[in-house]
Amino acid sequence: MTRWPTPACCRRRWEGVPCPSAHDATRNPHRKKTAWQQGAVRAILLNPRYTGHEVWNKQRKEERLLDVDDVTLGHRTHMTHNPPEEWIHSIEPAHEAIISPDLFDAARTVRTQRARNQGRQERAGKRGARPYALRGRVRCSLCGRKMQPATIRSRVYYRCEFKEEEAALYPDLTHPRTVYLREDIVCQTLDRWIARAFAPDRLSATIEALTLASAAASAAEPQPPEQAQARQAIKECERRLARYQAALDAGADPAVVTQWINEAQRDKDAAQKKLDAHPAVPRKKQSPLDARQIRQITESLGDIAQRIQTAAADKKGPLYEALGITISYEHATRTATFRSRPSSPYRQSLCPRGDLNPHAR
Numbered sequence: 001m002t003r004w005p006t007p008a009c010c011r012r013r014w015e016g017v018p019c020p021s022a023h024d025a026t027r028n029p030h031r032k033k034t035a036w037q038q039g040a041v042r043a044i045l046l047n048p049r050y051t052g053h054e055v056w057n058k059q060r061k062e063e064r065l066l067d068v069d070d071v072t073l074g075h076r077t078h079m080t081h082n083p084p085e086e087w088i089h090s091i092e093p094a095h096e097a098i099i100s101p102d103l104f105d106a107a108r109t110v111r112t113q114r115a116r117n118q119g120r121q122e123r124a125g126k127r128g129a130r131p132y133a134l135r136g137r138v139r140c141s142l143c144g145r146k147m148q149p150a151t152i153r154s155r156v157y158y159r160c161e162f163k164e165e166e167a168a169l170y171p172d173l174t175h176p177r178t179v180y181l182r183e184d185i186v187c188q189t190l191d192r193w194i195a196r197a198f199a200p201d202r203l204s205a206t207i208e209a210l211t212l213a214s215a216a217a218s219a220a221e222p223q224p225p226e227q228a229q230a231r232q233a234i235k236e237c238e239r240r241l242a243r244y245q246a247a248l249d250a251g252a253d254p255a256v257v258t259q260w261i262n263e264a265q266r267d268k269d270a271a272q273k274k275l276d277a278h279p280a281v282p283r284k285k286q287s288p289l290d291a292r293q294i295r296q297i298t299e300s301l302g303d304i305a306q307r308i309q310t311a312a313a314d315k316k317g318p319l320y321e322a323l324g325i326t327i328s329y330e331h332a333t334r335t336a337t338f339r340s341r342p343s344s345p346y347r348q349s350l351c352p353r354g355d356l357n358p359h360a361r
Contacts, residue, residue: 019035019040045099048087048104050098051098051099052094052095052096052097052098053089053090053093053101054090055088055089055090056087057086057087058082059079059080059082060079060080061078062079062080063075063078064076130151131314131317132149132317133187133316134149134327135149137320138186138326139326139327139329140175140179140331141228141328141329141337142160142175142229142330142331148160148161149183158180158181158329159181160178161177162175162179173229181329181336184313186336187313190325190327190338191316193338194323195309198298207291207294207298210294210340211291211294213341227275229274230271230272230275231275233268233271234268234271234272237265238268240260240264241264241265241268297322323340325339325340327339
């Protein structure tokens, strides 16, 4: 079995060399700084500039027609990657190298060999052609990360894998090795909820609720998973303290109940310390949408209740995007929480050159 070469950057997390987000914390205030991630190592092994040499001609421009059946609509410029053999490398090093050219070539050879063994092209770093209706919309409530889509035995699942690298980022988090969520089951429930909420007799109330949700989302501060777990622990401790107080009032043994109360109070204090140790992460806030803007979005989508019930699975993604659908999955209780928060980044797609063929309309 062919193994990846072990680059120096893979060993640096154990040698005390900080990962990129720790080395330049001011540019990465939203990222964890406790461990090297596979994505960072892979980026180094994919970029030939880390060998110390400058590289040109990695991409080229291609002009593609907007509509092959109507050339009057014009074209759009796309950047396309050139094959590695067409890249141009500087003869002399341009800066200090992080990995050697031999190691870079060895890593590329292993990647190509693995791709050949699995009967596919080397990973290009882009999305596959298969549509996933909820791609990027499902988050694990335990760690706060997006759950990744995968097709397993002809069924679509969203999964959150908690590998060694993730465990290093969240050392105090209790998380299963892998969390799975089936897409078809979630979509059935989600579609019924959308159809009910956007029915004509409930549309006004839904738009009002969405307006309030958009304002709340704009004003809310982000909550890292450590904070979420600490807040949950504090609430649980408060419930325990209330039960113990009720038991004491009901005539339970004071010595035993006092011991329970002390244990719950210690757990609460520990959770409060964890909460205070993780300050909120700064982020750029978006302006909330008002009721008029939300109504324009919903009207542009037509009869949402009818469309969501009849749309094919591969056509629902844009509709979920327009409605700002997000899902939080709680593995312990097998509960999925749906939210709809239309946001300003949503835009209708229009031809950038306008109507260039009006006589054909």
